[in-house]
Amino acid sequence: MHRIVTRPDELIQHAVAGNQRAIARLATRLENDPLAAPAIASELYPHSGRAHVIGITGPPGVGKSSLLASLAAELSSRGKRLAIVAVDPSSPRSGGATLGDRIRMSESALDPNVFVRSLASRDRSDGLAPSVADLVLLFDAAGYDYVAVETVGSGQDQLEISDLVHTTVLVQIPGAGDSVQLLKAGAMEIADIYVVNKADLPGASRVSRDIRMILSLSPSGPGEWDPSIVPTSVVDGTGFGKLADEIDAHYRFLESNGRLADRKLRIARSELKRAITRRTSLDQPDIRDLVDRVVTQLSNREIVPEDAARTVLRALLHEAPDR
Ligand SMILES: Nc1nc2c(ncn2[C@@H]2O[C@H](COP(=O)(O)OP(=O)(O)OP(=O)(O)O)[C@@H](O)[C@H]2O)c(=O)[nH]1
Ligand SMILES: [Mg+2]
Structure with a gap:
C-alpha cells in the first residue's frame, strides 16, 4: 500500500472544504509541530471569522464534557455543526473522563456534524496551550457554525478564554460546597451564561437562586446583556434546547448593538499578541x-x-x- 502524501496547501484546501480527514491531520500538525503552525494558521486565517466561538468553563468534574456532548446533539438536530476543543487535564482530576471518552460513549462519535479534538493540557498552569487558538482557527475556517472550547476554569485560563471566544458559559453544580465562593473568584465578570448542570441532583434550584442573587448585586445596565441561568441534566437530557437558544440569543445580542465588533477587536488584539510572541521567540x-x-x-x-x-x-x- 502506498501512503498518499498530501501537500500542506492541498490539505488546507480540503480542510476548508470540510473534509474531516484533512481537518484531523491539520489539527495534529497544529498541535505537534510549532514550527509549521504559523504558516498553516496564516493560510487558514482568511477563511475564518464566521464561527460562533464559545468557552465552556467551570471547576473539574462539573460535567463540561458530558454536557458538550448533549449540546452537540441538540445543535446537530438543528442542522448545525459544532467542533469541540477540549483542554483535558493530563491526569484525570475528580474522576472526570476525557472528552474523547465521553464523546465515544455518546452518539456524537458517529455524527458528521460534530468534531471533537482533545488536547492534553501538559500541566500548564499558566493558561491555555497556544495550539488552542490555532485549533479554533482551523475549525472556524473549516466552516463549523460553532466552536466550543472546554477548559477547567482556573483563574488564568478564564482570562485567556475570554480573549478567544464570543460567549462564555460557566458551569456550576449543586452540592459543590459554597458556590458563592466559587463565583466570587472573578468568574462572574466573564460569564455570559450560567449553566447549573446535574440538575437531577438535589439542590440545583438553590444554586440557581444563589447565582441570581449574586447577579442582582450588580444588575446589568440598560442595553447590557442580562446573563441567563440554565439548569441542565445530562442524565435526564433536559435543558439543552434552552442552552442552545441562550447561546444563539447571546450572539444575536452581540450582533445587534455593535458589541460583537468590540469582541472581535479584542480577539484580534490577542491574535496580534500571539503572532508577535511567536515571531519573536528566541x-x-x-x-x-x-x-x-x-x-x-x-x-x-x-x-x-x-x-x-x-x-x-x-x-x-x-x-x-x-x-
Ligand atoms: N448526575 C449527573 N451526573 C453528571 C451529569 N453530567 C455529568 N455527570 C457526571 O459527572 C462526572 C464528570 O463529568 P465530566 O463531563 O467528565 O465533567 P468535566 O467537567 O468535563 O470534568 P473535567 O474535564 O475533569 O473537569 C461524570 O461521572 C459524569 O457522568 C449530570 O447532568 N447529572
Ligand atoms: Mg472534561
Whole structure:
C-alpha cells in the first residue's frame, strides 16, 4: 500500500472544504509541530471569522464534557455543526473522563456534524496551550457554525478564554460546597451564561437562586446583556434546547448593538499578541547563534539590554521575512 502524501496547501484546501480527514491531520500538525503552525494558521486565517466561538468553563468534574456532548446533539438536530476543543487535564482530576471518552460513549462519535479534538493540557498552569487558538482557527475556517472550547476554569485560563471566544458559559453544580465562593473568584465578570448542570441532583434550584442573587448585586445596565441561568441534566437530557437558544440569543445580542465588533477587536488584539510572541521567540533555529552571541556580550557588559534587543529584533524581522 502506498501512503498518499498530501501537500500542506492541498490539505488546507480540503480542510476548508470540510473534509474531516484533512481537518484531523491539520489539527495534529497544529498541535505537534510549532514550527509549521504559523504558516498553516496564516493560510487558514482568511477563511475564518464566521464561527460562533464559545468557552465552556467551570471547576473539574462539573460535567463540561458530558454536557458538550448533549449540546452537540441538540445543535446537530438543528442542522448545525459544532467542533469541540477540549483542554483535558493530563491526569484525570475528580474522576472526570476525557472528552474523547465521553464523546465515544455518546452518539456524537458517529455524527458528521460534530468534531471533537482533545488536547492534553501538559500541566500548564499558566493558561491555555497556544495550539488552542490555532485549533479554533482551523475549525472556524473549516466552516463549523460553532466552536466550543472546554477548559477547567482556573483563574488564568478564564482570562485567556475570554480573549478567544464570543460567549462564555460557566458551569456550576449543586452540592459543590459554597458556590458563592466559587463565583466570587472573578468568574462572574466573564460569564455570559450560567449553566447549573446535574440538575437531577438535589439542590440545583438553590444554586440557581444563589447565582441570581449574586447577579442582582450588580444588575446589568440598560442595553447590557442580562446573563441567563440554565439548569441542565445530562442524565435526564433536559435543558439543552434552552442552552442552545441562550447561546444563539447571546450572539444575536452581540450582533445587534455593535458589541460583537468590540469582541472581535479584542480577539484580534490577542491574535496580534500571539503572532508577535511567536515571531519573536528566541528559540527559532536561525537566530539561536545570534542570541547566544548577544547574551554573552551582555553578560560581559559589552552591550546593554536595549541594544541587544534591537539587534535581535532586527535579525528577526529582516532575516526571516517569510515566517
Ligand atoms: N448526575 C449527573 N451526573 C453528571 C451529569 N453530567 C455529568 N455527570 C457526571 O459527572 C462526572 C464528570 O463529568 P465530566 O463531563 O467528565 O465533567 P468535566 O467537567 O468535563 O470534568 P473535567 O474535564 O475533569 O473537569 C461524570 O461521572 C459524569 O457522568 C449530570 O447532568 N447529572
Ligand atoms: Mg472534561
